[in-house]
Amino acid sequence: MLKHRLLPTTENDRNNILKICGVDNFEDLLKGIPKDIQFKNKLNIGDGLSELELKRQLSKILSSSREKLNGLSFLGAGVYDHFIPAVVNQLTLRGEFLTSYTPYQPEFSQGTLQALFEYQSMVAEIFGMEISNASHYDGATSMAEAALMALRIKADRKRILVSAGVHPEYIEVLKTYLTNLSVEVSIVPMTDDGKTSTQALDSLLGEDVALFIAQSPNFFGCIEDMELLSEKTKTKKALFSANITEPLSLALLKTPGEYHADIATGEGQSFGLPQSYGGPYVGLFTTKLEHVRQMPGRLCGETVDSQGRKSFTLTLSTREQHIRREKATSNICTNQNLCALWATIWLSLVGKEGFIEIAEQNLSKAEYAKSEILKTNKAKLKYQKSCTFNEFTIELKTNAAEFIEKCIQNNIAPGIPLQRFFNEDKNSLLIAVTEKKTKDDIDQLVNLIKKYG
Numbered sequence: 001m002l003k004h005r006l007l008p009t010t011e012n013d014r015n016n017i018l019k020i021c022g023v024d025n026f027e028d029l030l031k032g033i034p035k036d037i038q039f040k041n042k043l044n045i046g047d048g049l050s051e052l053e054l055k056r057q058l059s060k061i062l063s064s065s066r067e068k069l070n071g072l073s074f075l076g077a078g079v080y081d082h083f084i085p086a087v088v089n090q091l092t093l094r095g096e097f098l099t100s101y102t103p104y105q106p107e108f109s110q111g112t113l114q115a116l117f118e119y120q121s122m123v124a125e126i127f128g129m130e131i132s133n134a135s136h137y138d139g140a141t142s143m144a145e146a147a148l149m150a151l152r153i154k155a156d157r158k159r160i161l162v163s164a165g166v167h168p169e170y171i172e173v174l175k176t177y178l179t180n181l182s183v184e185v186s187i188v189p190m191t192d193d194g195k196t197s198t199q200a201l202d203s204l205l206g207e208d209v210a211l212f213i214a215q216s217p218n219f220f221g222c223i224e225d226m227e228l229l230s231e232k233t234k235t236k237k238a239l240f241s242a243n244i245t246e247p248l249s250l251a252l253l254k255t256p257g258e259y260h261a262d263i264a265t266g267e268g269q270s271f272g273l274p275q276s277y278g279g280p281y282v283g284l285f286t287t288k289l290e291h292v293r294q295m296p297g298r299l300c301g302e303t304v305d306s307q308g309r310k311s312f313t314l315t316l317s318t319r320e321q322h323i324r325r326e327k328a329t330s331n332i333c334t335n336q337n338l339c340a341l342w343a344t345i346w347l348s349l350v351g352k353e354g355f356i357e358i359a360e361q362n363l364s365k366a367e368y369a370k371s372e373i374l375k376t377n378k379a380k381l382k383y384q385k386s387c388t389f390n391e392f393t394i395e396l397k398t399n400a401a402e403f404i405e406k407c408i409q410n411n412i413a414p415g416i417p418l419q420r421f422f423n424e425d426k427n428s429l430l431i432a433v434t435e436k437k438t439k440d441d442i443d444q445l446v447n448l449i450k451k452y453g
Contacts (some may be wrong), residue, residue, distance in 0.1 A: 017251055029235040031329045034180025037153040041266055064314050071411040072441050076391045076432025077219065078139065078167050078245040079278065082358070084437050085349060088272050092342045107314040112337065113312035116300040119344040126347075126355075127248050127264045128257025129286035131364065133297035135228055136283030139245055140170045143213065144177040145285065145330060146297040148239045150211035152294045152329070154239065157210035159184045163196040163229075165218030168421045174213075188212070194383030194393070196229060211263075214356065215243040216253070221391035222383050227259040239263065239424035249389040261397045263287045273339055274347025282339035292316065296330030302412070315439035344372045361435040361447065365442065369433045378453030382428055391432040393418065398452050400429045406452045407445075 009017075023029055030038060049057065073081050091097075096111065106113055117136045123132040136142040147160050160178070162171055164187050175185055186204055191197045196214055204210070212233040216224035226242060233240040242256040244266035256264030267439070268282040269275070285294050301315035350358065370392055373379050382393040396403055400417040408416040418428035433442065 005235070042266075044136070058389075067247060069297050071413065072437075072444065073413045074415050074431045074433060074437075074445060075413050076221075076246075077430055078169075078267055078269075079275050079281075080390070080432055081275060081434050081436055082249075082270055082349045083247070084272050084274065084346065085153065085436075088342065088346050090336070097338065097341055099276050106311070110312055112332050112341075113300050113314070113343055115341050116150055116337065117302055117312050118348070119340045120300060122344065123268075123284050124286055124447070126247060126255070127244075127284070127286045128250075128255030128265075129261070129264050130257075130289040131292055131295070131299070132286045133285070133295055133396065134264075134300050135268070135336045136297055137336060138263065139243070139269075140167070140173040140279045140283075142265035142267075142283035142285045143170050143241070143243050144174045146213070146243075146265050147174055147178065147183075149263065149287070149291070149296060149329070150239045150241065151181070154210035155293060157208050157238070158182060159186060159208045159210065161188055161204055161209055161212040161219050161238075162188050163188050163212075163214040163218065163224075164190045165194070165196055165222065165224065166213060166215045167219045167245055170243065170245075173323050192383075193385040194218070194220045195224050195386060198232060201229065201232055205238065207231065207236060209236060209238040211239045211241055213243055215242045217246060217249055217389045217391060219245075219430075220383060220393045221388040222386035223253065223388060226254065226261070227240065227257070229261045234260075242284075244284070246389065246391070248355070248359050248362060250365060251356045252389070262291065265286060268339070268343045271343035273342055280300060280336060280339055282336040282343055294329055336362075357419065358435050359389075362433065365435065365437055366390045366392060366433040368439070369431065369437075369442045369445070372442065373449055375452045376446060376453060378449050390434055391430065393428055396427045396429060396449070398453060399426050401426070403429070403449075403452050407448050410444075410448060412445060412448060414448065426450065439440055 001046040018025065021029065044168065075081070105406045120132040120134060124130065136145060138141035143166075149159070151157070160174070160175065160183060162185060166322065171187070178185060189197050189200050189206055195218070201212070212229070214224055214229045216226050218224055223260060230240045240260070241263040242259075242261040242265070244250065244264065245255070247266045247268065264286045265285040266392055268284045271282075285295070285297060292299070296315070299315050300312060302310065302312055305311045346353070366388060370388075373394060379394040379396050382395045401419060404417060406413055415429040415431040418425040418430060431445075
């Protein structure tokens, strides 16, 4: 008799497994978990449903949510509502791409390898860097991998500096990565204008610092002086890494290559990937050619075959599956082939001129939104002296969370409350305005601020 409807194990199989593990029952496997945090009750999820029942249940949920499909979203903070032409989905979801994974046999994977090569080429060009890998899980893991890479390059240094303007969730991922490595993570505070304090950076920089990470536009939407931050970092022979959660901004701002970043990472969701409730996305990772052998992930290269024909293959892939553990540059066992392909198709369709045009629309529409919001006298810019791209922070006269609740009733998500990340900041709202927002859309938000702000 099967004990679990999804696992083909009999009672005899189960007992044999427990015996091999040296225990009498399943509960014995949990002895290492303190009893006060063990879950002792049954999960309150009800009985299992058949496929027919499940579809009916989902239909009921969707029927009450359908109105939300037409709602307006001004949410950002690393995930942006950009336009995705239908052809992107049509091409990406073709059967030969949909199951794309590591191309272990290049002779059978030339299409996948070429797509990755094109992806790397475009990302490196956009970032102004010499080389890009074939992607990571997301922007946060890319940034954390940059720190590990810096620690390999600067093996005698055990401190990482991170600007307080870096996305708070990225910083949490970084700290998790470094938990057991005896590496100190120090946060460089912000100034009143919403940018990294250069005085604090000077005081924190030392001969023990391997890497300084800054983000621009930063989490609050402010554009940092990355050239100055990079110069100051180099005075102590530390590495400088740029984190870009909105890479579309690089169409108008200086690229990491232009301000001599050693490493530049970011989130590629803006390149045609749906928001999809938070993923999957694609982590961008670029660096200087001199550091290529310390770069994590894999690298796809162009070569020629035995008959002199252009072909593609994995050239550097120093992960644990391919190399001795002590020489591996990453323990990540996959990349985001499908998401990287998605970004490649979107970038190819948009082209250089389209890339710049979309960025200009983001900038101009965000500026219009800022000017109209200020006219309401119900809110002010939190960082008035700082330039922004497509995202900015306002301070309301009322509680931001309460304001959002009222906006939701009007089918608009007006932004993200900073209280979610900084408990004492109750009135601040982070607003993102992309090319998808019309003047009428922005005016609707402005009217809600007039009414409830």
